[in-house]
Amino acid sequence: MQAKFLTSVEVQSLQERLSLYEKQIEALKKRVICTRKDQEALRVRGRARMIELLGDPDSENFKANKRRGFSMLWSEYRQWFKPIRSYRDTLEKDYDAGIKFIEEWIPSVQQAISLSCCPLCQQQPGMTEIDDLKLCRSCAKIINEGR
Numbered sequence: 669m670q671a672k673f674l675t676s677v678e679v680q681s682l683q684e685r686l687s688l689y690e691k692q693i694e695a696l697k698k699r700v701i702c703t704r705k706d707q708e709a710l711r712v713r714g715r716a717r718m719i720e721l722l723g724d725p726d727s728e729n730f731k732a733n734k735r736r737g738f739s740m741l742w743s744e745y746r747q748w749f750k751p752i753r754s755y756r757d758t759l760e761k762d763y764d765a766g767i768k769f770i771e772e773w774i775p776s777v778q779q780a781i782s783l784s785c786c787p788l789c790q791q792q793p794g795m796t797e798i799d800d801l802k803l804c805r806s807c808a809k810i811i812n813e814g815r
């Protein structure tokens with residue numbers, strides 16, 4: 669059997685259709701919202717990040733500050749991925765960036781103080797009081813060693 673070769677007109681017509689499909693797919697990607705499973709993963713990551721910042725979910729600090737903390741986190745998230753009204757509206761194409769945003773989210777110094785996060789590293793719960801500031805264990809240790 670002999671292979672049938674496409675004429676240059678046929679090739680050109682295929683190329684045109686292909687590039688049309690590519691444009692349509694690109695346009696769709698800007699509209700497709702991530703799956704339920706991804707939305708749940710974003711929520712779980714957000715909670716894990718809040719536990720890093722505020723401490724154990726059973727702790728007083730977590731209970732007292734979680735509402736404000738989540739509101740700060742998700743409001744900055746929505747600003748970053750504008751225009752979305754909830755993290756659940758994250759586009760599929762932005763999912764990885766969304767996870768990264770949450771994992772790397774650091775409250776401002778002011779936010780950290782109002783949330784009782786360590787204002788020095790803004791990475792861990794402030795558990796140890798030094799000079800009216802609540803610092804995390806690692807930062808408190810460094811300050812104490814310097815004295």
Ligand SMILES: [Zn+2]
Nearest residue numbers: 786789804807
């Ligand atoms: Zn610290």
